[in-house]
Amino acid sequence: MTAHRCFDPQAFRTALGTFTTGVTIITSCSEEGEVVGITANSFNSVSLNPPMVLWSLAKSARSLQTFSKARHWNVHVLSTEQEELSGRFARQGEDKFAGVRLDNGLSNAPLLQDCTARFQCRTAFQYEGGDHVIFVGEVLAFDHSERAPLAFQRGQYALTTRKPREELRLGCEPPPECSYTEDLLGYLLGRSHYQLLHALRRQLQSRQLDEHAFFVLSVLCIRDGLSLDELNAFVSYTGKPVQTTTLLFLERQGLIASERKGDETLYVLTAKGRECSLEEIALAKAVEEDVSSRLGSSDVEALKVLLKRLIASTDCGVPDLWGPR
Amino acid sequence: MTAHRCFDPQAFRTALGTFTTGVTIITSCSEEGEVVGITANSFNSVSLNPPMVLWSLAKSARSLQTFSKARHWNVHVLSTEQEELSGRFARQGEDKFAGVRLDNGLSNAPLLQDCTARFQCRTAFQYEGGDHVIFVGEVLAFDHSERAPLAFQRGQYALTTRKPREELRLGCEPPPECSYTEDLLGYLLGRSHYQLLHALRRQLQSRQLDEHAFFVLSVLCIRDGLSLDELNAFVSYTGKPVQTTTLLFLERQGLIASERKGDETLYVLTAKGRECSLEEIALAKAVEEDVSSRLGSSDVEALKVLLKRLIASTDCGVPDLWGPR
Known part of the structure; x- marks a missing residue:
C-alpha cells in the first residue's frame, strides 16, 4: 500500500467506497408544502444523550434550500427489499413520491413505510463541510423493524451475513498437515x-x-x-x-x-x-x-x-x- | 411499525445498529509523543473537493484530549482479517500498539498496515454533537487495497456479498403457478x-x-x-x-x-x-x-x-x- 496525494476524485471515491454503509432516504417538506427526498449513505449516529444523528448533503443539491430551511427531516434506513426505492430517490426529476404510501409523522416531512428503521429529527446544527453541508438532527422519535437492512459497498448494493465472532467450526481442528478439512x-x-x-x-x-x-x-x-x-x-x-x-x-x-x-x-x-x-x-x-x-x-x-x-x-x-x- | 418517543438508550442503540457500517481504527499522537487509537464505526465521507471525512468521539473518551489537540489523525478502514485488531482498539487499558507494525505517514499519527483503506487527515473542524465531538478532517493522503472490508451491523461483525442489481436468474422466470423453481x-x-x-x-x-x-x-x-x-x-x-x-x-x-x-x-x-x-x-x-x-x-x-x-x-x-x- 503506498499513499497517493489526493485530488484524483475517482480514486478518492473508490477508497471511500470500501467503507461499507447502509442506505437511507432522507425526506423533508418546505414551508410551502413541497416535499423533497434523497438517497444518502452519509448517515451516521452521533450522540446517545441527547439522541442525535447526522448526514451530509452536497451544496449543489437541488433540495439543499428546502433542507436548510426545514426544521424537521426524517431518516429512513432501507431494507433489502427497498432497492428500487433507493434508486428512485437517487435520481433526479421524477415525482419520487408517486405511489409511495406514507405514515403520519410528527412533522410534515414524509414518513415512508416498510423500512428497517426510521428516525424523525429536528435540525440541531448545520455545519460547513467542504462541498457538503453536515446536518445534525436531534431524534424526536424512532422505530425499527426486523426487515434485513440494505448495505452499500464499493459502489454496489450488498447483502450482509453475520460473521461469527469465533471461527465457526463443525468439528475439531484438524492437524496442520491434513489437506482434507471441513473448510473444503x-x-x-x-x-x-x-x-x-x-x-x-x-x-x-x-x-x-x-x-x-x-x-x-x-x-x-x-x-x-x-x-x-x-x-x-x-x-x-x-x-x-x-x-x-x-x-x-x-x-x-x-x-x-x-x-x-x-x-x-x-x-x-x-x-x-x-x-x-x-x-x-x-x-x-x-x-x-x-x-x-x-x-x-x-x-x-x-x-x-x-x-x-x-x-x-x-x-x-x-x-x-x-x-x- | 409504531414510533416510540426516544430516550430509551438501548432501544435507540438497537435502531441505530440496523444501519450497516464499516469498521475503522482512528489513530493520533500527542505533542508529547503519546499515541492513541480507537475503534469507530461513526466514520463517513463528507466532501470530495476539498476531500474531507468525518467521525465522532464520545466526550467521555480518554483519548478526547489528544484528538482535540492533535492537528493530524489517520483513519484505517479495517479488512475482514482485522477483527482481532478492531476488538483490541475497542477495549481500554492495554498497550494497543504492542506488536503492531506501522508504516511511515505524513504525520506522527500511527499508520497501521494491511488495511482495506487509509486516510491521513488534518483536522479541519471540530463540531459540537451532543455527548460526542464531531471531527472533520481534510484528507492529505489516502490509499486502499483489494482486501475485503469488515462490516458491522446490529452489534455484530458482518461479511458482505454483492447484491446483484437485477435479480440473478439462471433461467427464464417460471410461470407463477409453478411450485418447482430455481429459487428452491x-x-x-x-x-x-x-x-x-x-x-x-x-x-x-x-x-x-x-x-x-x-x-x-x-x-x-x-x-x-x-x-x-x-x-x-x-x-x-x-x-x-x-x-x-x-x-x-x-x-x-x-x-x-x-x-x-x-x-x-x-x-x-x-x-x-x-x-x-x-x-x-x-x-x-x-x-x-x-x-x-x-x-x-x-x-x-x-x-x-x-x-x-x-x-x-x-x-x-x-x-x-x-x-x-
Missing part, C-alpha cells in the same frame, strides 16, 4: 446438500424412490413429453444419467407414462406422478422454511445469491428447464 | 454440489470410482482402521451407505486393505489409496480456487460461513471426523 468448499456443499435431502429421502423411500427418481419427476413436472435423451440433458449435471430401468420402474409405479412418437419414446407424468412430485416439492419448501427460521431469512437470501453465482460460474451447459421449448 | 434452496444446493463434483468425477472415473468411493477414501485418509459400521457413521449422511461390495472393489483395486481384529474387519488405506485420495483432494482444492477466482475470495468466505451455519442447524448427529477417537 466441496465438502461443505456436499454435506449441506445431503443434509437438506435427509427429510425428503424418508418420504421418497416410502415410495421406493431415491433422489434421482425425484429429479426425473420434477423435470417432467415442468416439461412433459421428454425423451430419455432430453431428460438426461436436464439431469446429467448430477453425474448420474437416467437409465431406462428407472423409467420402467416409475412407469410400473404408475408415476409416469410413455408414448411412442415416431421412433422416439416420450415420457409424461401421470396424475399420480404429478401429485407425488408436488408433494416432494412442498416438503422441500417446508425444509427450506425450517432452515430459514434457524438461519434467518436474510442469511438464506444471501446464501441463494452466492449459490446462483457459483452455479452460473461453473455451469457447463445445463439447458434452461423453464425456458421456451 | 434444495435445487441450488444440489446443483452447486454436483457442478463442483464435475471436475472430480472425470478423474474418479479414470479409476473406475464414483464420488461415494471417494467419500470412503477421504474418511480413511483422516481415520484409518475403521469397520464398515464405523465408516458408515461418517458417510451415511450422504444417504448412500457404504456396501461391502464397494469395499471389496476398493480392495481389489489396491486402494484399501482389510485386517481382521477379533470379530471385526477393519479397513485401512494402502499407500496407493492414500495417494489417490490426496490427488482427489488436491483437485477439489484446485476447483475451489478456480471458483474463488471467479466469485472473489470474500464471496467464497461468506458462502462457507453460511454453509457451516446451515450444516450445524440441520445436523442429525454426524460424528466429528477430526475429533479424538
Whole structure:
C-alpha cells in the first residue's frame, strides 16, 4: 500500500467506497408544502444523550434550500427489499413520491413505510463541510423493524451475513498437515446438500424412490413429453444419467407414462406422478422454511445469491428447464 | 411499525445498529509523543473537493484530549482479517500498539498496515454533537487495497456479498403457478454440489470410482482402521451407505486393505489409496480456487460461513471426523 496525494476524485471515491454503509432516504417538506427526498449513505449516529444523528448533503443539491430551511427531516434506513426505492430517490426529476404510501409523522416531512428503521429529527446544527453541508438532527422519535437492512459497498448494493465472532467450526481442528478439512468448499456443499435431502429421502423411500427418481419427476413436472435423451440433458449435471430401468420402474409405479412418437419414446407424468412430485416439492419448501427460521431469512437470501453465482460460474451447459421449448 | 418517543438508550442503540457500517481504527499522537487509537464505526465521507471525512468521539473518551489537540489523525478502514485488531482498539487499558507494525505517514499519527483503506487527515473542524465531538478532517493522503472490508451491523461483525442489481436468474422466470423453481434452496444446493463434483468425477472415473468411493477414501485418509459400521457413521449422511461390495472393489483395486481384529474387519488405506485420495483432494482444492477466482475470495468466505451455519442447524448427529477417537 503506498499513499497517493489526493485530488484524483475517482480514486478518492473508490477508497471511500470500501467503507461499507447502509442506505437511507432522507425526506423533508418546505414551508410551502413541497416535499423533497434523497438517497444518502452519509448517515451516521452521533450522540446517545441527547439522541442525535447526522448526514451530509452536497451544496449543489437541488433540495439543499428546502433542507436548510426545514426544521424537521426524517431518516429512513432501507431494507433489502427497498432497492428500487433507493434508486428512485437517487435520481433526479421524477415525482419520487408517486405511489409511495406514507405514515403520519410528527412533522410534515414524509414518513415512508416498510423500512428497517426510521428516525424523525429536528435540525440541531448545520455545519460547513467542504462541498457538503453536515446536518445534525436531534431524534424526536424512532422505530425499527426486523426487515434485513440494505448495505452499500464499493459502489454496489450488498447483502450482509453475520460473521461469527469465533471461527465457526463443525468439528475439531484438524492437524496442520491434513489437506482434507471441513473448510473444503466441496465438502461443505456436499454435506449441506445431503443434509437438506435427509427429510425428503424418508418420504421418497416410502415410495421406493431415491433422489434421482425425484429429479426425473420434477423435470417432467415442468416439461412433459421428454425423451430419455432430453431428460438426461436436464439431469446429467448430477453425474448420474437416467437409465431406462428407472423409467420402467416409475412407469410400473404408475408415476409416469410413455408414448411412442415416431421412433422416439416420450415420457409424461401421470396424475399420480404429478401429485407425488408436488408433494416432494412442498416438503422441500417446508425444509427450506425450517432452515430459514434457524438461519434467518436474510442469511438464506444471501446464501441463494452466492449459490446462483457459483452455479452460473461453473455451469457447463445445463439447458434452461423453464425456458421456451 | 409504531414510533416510540426516544430516550430509551438501548432501544435507540438497537435502531441505530440496523444501519450497516464499516469498521475503522482512528489513530493520533500527542505533542508529547503519546499515541492513541480507537475503534469507530461513526466514520463517513463528507466532501470530495476539498476531500474531507468525518467521525465522532464520545466526550467521555480518554483519548478526547489528544484528538482535540492533535492537528493530524489517520483513519484505517479495517479488512475482514482485522477483527482481532478492531476488538483490541475497542477495549481500554492495554498497550494497543504492542506488536503492531506501522508504516511511515505524513504525520506522527500511527499508520497501521494491511488495511482495506487509509486516510491521513488534518483536522479541519471540530463540531459540537451532543455527548460526542464531531471531527472533520481534510484528507492529505489516502490509499486502499483489494482486501475485503469488515462490516458491522446490529452489534455484530458482518461479511458482505454483492447484491446483484437485477435479480440473478439462471433461467427464464417460471410461470407463477409453478411450485418447482430455481429459487428452491434444495435445487441450488444440489446443483452447486454436483457442478463442483464435475471436475472430480472425470478423474474418479479414470479409476473406475464414483464420488461415494471417494467419500470412503477421504474418511480413511483422516481415520484409518475403521469397520464398515464405523465408516458408515461418517458417510451415511450422504444417504448412500457404504456396501461391502464397494469395499471389496476398493480392495481389489489396491486402494484399501482389510485386517481382521477379533470379530471385526477393519479397513485401512494402502499407500496407493492414500495417494489417490490426496490427488482427489488436491483437485477439489484446485476447483475451489478456480471458483474463488471467479466469485472473489470474500464471496467464497461468506458462502462457507453460511454453509457451516446451515450444516450445524440441520445436523442429525454426524460424528466429528477430526475429533479424538
